[in-house]
Amino acid sequence: MELAGLRSRLERLGSTVTSQVWRLGYASRFLFYLVAHSGTALKRFRLTTAEIYFAGVLSLVIILVSGLFVGMVLALQGYETLQRFGASESLGVLVALSLVRELGPVVAGLLFASRAGSAITAEIGLMKATEQISAMEMMAVDPIARVVAPRFWGGVISMPLLAALFSAAGIFGGYLVGVQLIGVDAGAFWSQMQAAVDLRNDILNGVYKSIVFGVAVTWIAVFEGYDAIPTAEGVSRATTRTVVTSSLAILALDFVLTALMFTGGSH
Amino acid sequence: MNRSMIDLWVGVFVVVGFAALIFLALKVGNLASFSTDDTYQVQAKFANIGGLKVRGPVKSAGVVVGRVADIRFDNESYEAIVWMTINLHYQFPRDTTAKILTSGILGEQYVGLEAGGDGVMLKNGDRVRLTQSAVVLENLISQFLFNKAAEGKPEEKK
């Protein structure tokens, strides 16, 4: 009967939604526990430093290269449009604001999620699958404090720095294309940019965004890894979930933060 | 990768990251041009501020000397009160005129200060007495049409 099929589908949808909500609650408790037991990660900062290396330093290449290309494309595309309104001297403003407010935090966040986030999930998931986590518990060492917390703080510290590097590389790329290649006046490029980009409202807001994204992405990455089913398939699914969930979270948070920070400003 | 190499690279990463932030702050943003402690505030009343926004520039002779800090509405005189923050290096006489001007033809609006000749300078909290409001496009057009109608022939009235 049609109705029975529909009803079972609704029931399944309902249970999926409730299980997701339950999982979010579980993940939140995990985060609180993690932060509460971050003493080891901060006192033995060497552990966190190693994670900053794996999450941040090893992401440098992809971040800088991507930033450079994004900036170059912005300059190319921007020039085409601005030139039609005789506003080509505002190219610097366009490139800088786009990067600092939006593209820097968001694109760097997405790249970070796929490179470092998935690596963190895979690593923790595999440790779980090969009983390394259990072994640690048996040796009376809290695996969340010893393994998870350093990775969390490593990611949170790396993310804003990577976003800033992305924006800087992008602006440099924009300069290369705009001034060197296309021929926009260098003085106008930089001076208009300086006049239009505000430290507090634009740059600092961009930094806040990247901190929020860093927390979100790293939280998702460590949680999915720790919660993964300890088989090869389970770990692979967890890694995929990290990338997908992080990306969606970044875009959704970006909307919320942009609405809070950049619109409805004082007049 | 031994311990000291990791420490080295992390150190480099953090330094470079902060350098990028500082680069953004100084070269890209406008931190370098303004520090918040050596300024003073003056206010001015306008019949219409047009499209003037907070953080808009305050210029004199085309040079940025300050920023619009706050815009309020005076419910008694039904005028706009504009508070401006001006760099202490620049002193203006009490009879300075504040006009709301437009950069270019369709650009952003700013406050232009034209210095008068009075010997006494404006102090923190003083009011600029001579002001000229923004030019509102609709008023301009209706004035133009009115003039045209007044001087022209009756057939041209539409």
Add this chain to the structure above:
Amino acid sequence: MKQTQIVEIRNVSFGYDPARPVLRDINLTIPRGSVVGIMGQSGCGKTTLLRIIMGAHLPSKGEARVLGHATGSLDGAGLYEMRRKMGMLFQFGALFTDMSVYENVAFPLREHADLPEALEHDLVMLKLQAVGLRGAAHLMPTELSGGMARRVALARSIALDPQLILYDEPFTGLDPISFGVIVRLIRDLNTSLGATSIIVTHDVQEALDVVDYAFFMAAGRVIAQGTPDQIRASPEPFVNQFVNGKPDGPVPFHYAAPEYAADLELA
């Protein structure tokens, strides 16, 4: 204050799912200084019993007393205290793959004792010498064979001179030589440390050569216990089938299925 019974399991029942008990009313005691085997088929509950002894799970009924404390009465700190006096060898070693052999064995020392480096070095070398792998200290876990990895894991589990050593399937997948090595190590370490050892395994013949006493489990209950000779001579049909490796007996060869003729669509 020395306990004579290191482990006392009294009327313990447990199930991961309350509706399906894995352990039913288990009673056993393990005296100090002995090497004891807990044997049975896969799925009989022996690994679960080991986890109860470890304190990873609490019994739903009954009490598990380990090293003088009931596991149910311990809080988190108490549990970690108890585990510091225990060592566990996981089935495939569960070595930390991002650390060398030396660092793996040093891990419990570094986490729980603040020793000067020279002393730590000597202790690690001592433990590695005990398992015969002092020359492999600089190798990474991925460079070790299965048998060697397990020996390193054994060295790690005795790093803090535990009073109770647990072995989860220590003989699985070992060649005869490695097997001989492990057997010798279990005995020697138990004697030299003055500890008690519990071996969970289904390798009956091998285990009976090592242990002082054995418990036989099937379907969540202890169905036989005794010295190796007693077990070998046991009249209990299941034990008999298991010890002699007979393919058919109380545990049938055929998995439950409908009539053969009906399946082949004859008659």
